[in-house]
Amino acid sequence: METKTNILDSLKGEKNPFKVPEGYFESLGPVLQEVIDQKENVVKTETFLSRFRPMLYAAASVAILVCVTFTFLTNHQENVDQARNQVPEEINGIQTKILYTHLEEESIIDYLLSEEE
Structure with missing residues (x-):
């Protein structure tokens, strides 16, 4: 546990780990203005597809x-x-089944025997 505490203490520092390059803010304004000017000079032309896309x-x-x-x-x-x-x-099919349910066994046997003759 002591080693972890020592590592944490060594990582803490008063020095800011982030640095800005020298002259960054002095050159930032002209660079941004140049980018803005380039975007203003670009003229959009409507193509056939972009006009009728909807x-x-x-x-x-x-x-x-x-x-x-x-x-x-x-x-x-x-x-x-x-x-x-x-x-x-x-x-x-249902009508045939209904008819068969009303027949008696003797009638069916007689019918089958008459077919064999």
């Missing part, structure tokens, strides 16, 4: 929305058609 984004959004809607409606219609085709088949 419209392109809107058109792309509408196109994506149309594609998603078309895909959803097409799949929905296929599911409806498939369901319409399955319903009559299932109803016929």
Whole structure:
């Protein structure tokens, strides 16, 4: 523990570890003014793409929305058609099962025996 305390004490110092290069603040003003002047001289020109970019984004959004809607409606219609085709088949199967539940065993046996003859 004593060695850690000694290290900490040795790291503490009254001297500031950060240094500024000599003449930094004297040359800072002219350098900043030069950078500002260069930025003021640059003239922005509008390109075709930068002018119509918002419209392109809107058109792309509408196109994506149309594609998603078309895909959803097409799949929905296929599911409806498939369901319409399955319903009559299932109803016929249910009707047949209902008929079989009302038959007595003797009737079934007689029917099967009559087929063998």
